Amino acid sequence: MPETIATARWRALDREGEDKCRLARVENGFMLVGHARFRDGAGWAALDYVVRLGEDWRTLSADITGECAGEPVAWQFTRTGGDWTFNDAPVPDLQDADDIDLAFTPATNLMPLRRLPQVGRLDTTSAWVRLPGPTMSVLSQSYTRERGNYVHYAAAESDFETHLSVDEHGFVRDYPGLWERLDE
Template sequence: MTETIATIHWRALDRDGEDKCRLAHLDGGYMLVGHARFRDGAGWAALDYVVRIDGGWLTRSADVTGIHAGTDIALRLEREGDDWTLNGDPQPELSGCEDVDFAFTPATNLMPLHRLPEVGKLDTRAAWLRLPGPQLSPLDQSYRRERGQLVAYHAEQTGFDTHLVTDVHGFVTSYPGLWEANGG
């Protein structure tokens, strides 16, 4: 049985789209369950995702199912120590990744944001999933708490920088130009 901790509903700012997500307790850790609906350059998408997280806020596994641009999607990422698999196939390039980062939702920022100290910086590596594809590669990220709920974010491979605003549960409420929370 799972107990809901928090829910959030985002609207996309750069395209037609929304995402609804729930954070719950699960087996000594946590679980994110979300439903992303959007149109991007490839077409319409209706994606459901589940991310299983251990008690230290590190990803254990994740599933993405649904449809994107007319193509059925059924992906399962699993982490065992430093090793990752995608639908059972080893992904050695992801060795050392601690989390998943789904490019289509701000939900997966939650795990590193929970590990971010109240004062200081967190450097982490995520298994970055993009569609169409799937395209999967490591993404080195840094998070630095600036004050209160304002966090500076940097993605090394893309050179992307922004400031995120978070809520008390660790969800991003403002991702400038990309996502904005509509409430829970």
């Protein structure tokens, strides 16, 4: 039986929307289970996601189901070693990515944040999944703990950087201009 470690709920700041998820301990690792509902340029989306993580906080697989802009979504991502598949088809462009980064939720920042040392920097690569589509590409990310629960975040391919406030579990509290936590 999964043991809940923490829950989080966010409000989108750049569009109408919200997201909520639960982090649970399961046999041989962890699991993120969430639901994102939002409206963007393509219309309304309601997406459920389940991300399975190893003991090392790296992504093993992710399932995303629901609806986006009136179209059904049923996506499965799997990582075996450094190889990724999308709905059972190999995706060589994502080779060696440690995690999945679902652009529609702040929940997937959790994995690198859990691996981030108390003092220092973590450079990692994620399989960046964006809507519509999905559009998939590699995203090189760096997380630098500046003090306590404040982390500098940068993503090279999107030329984006910001400062995140995070909680003791690794969930983002404040993602300036994009997300804010509601349940604290």
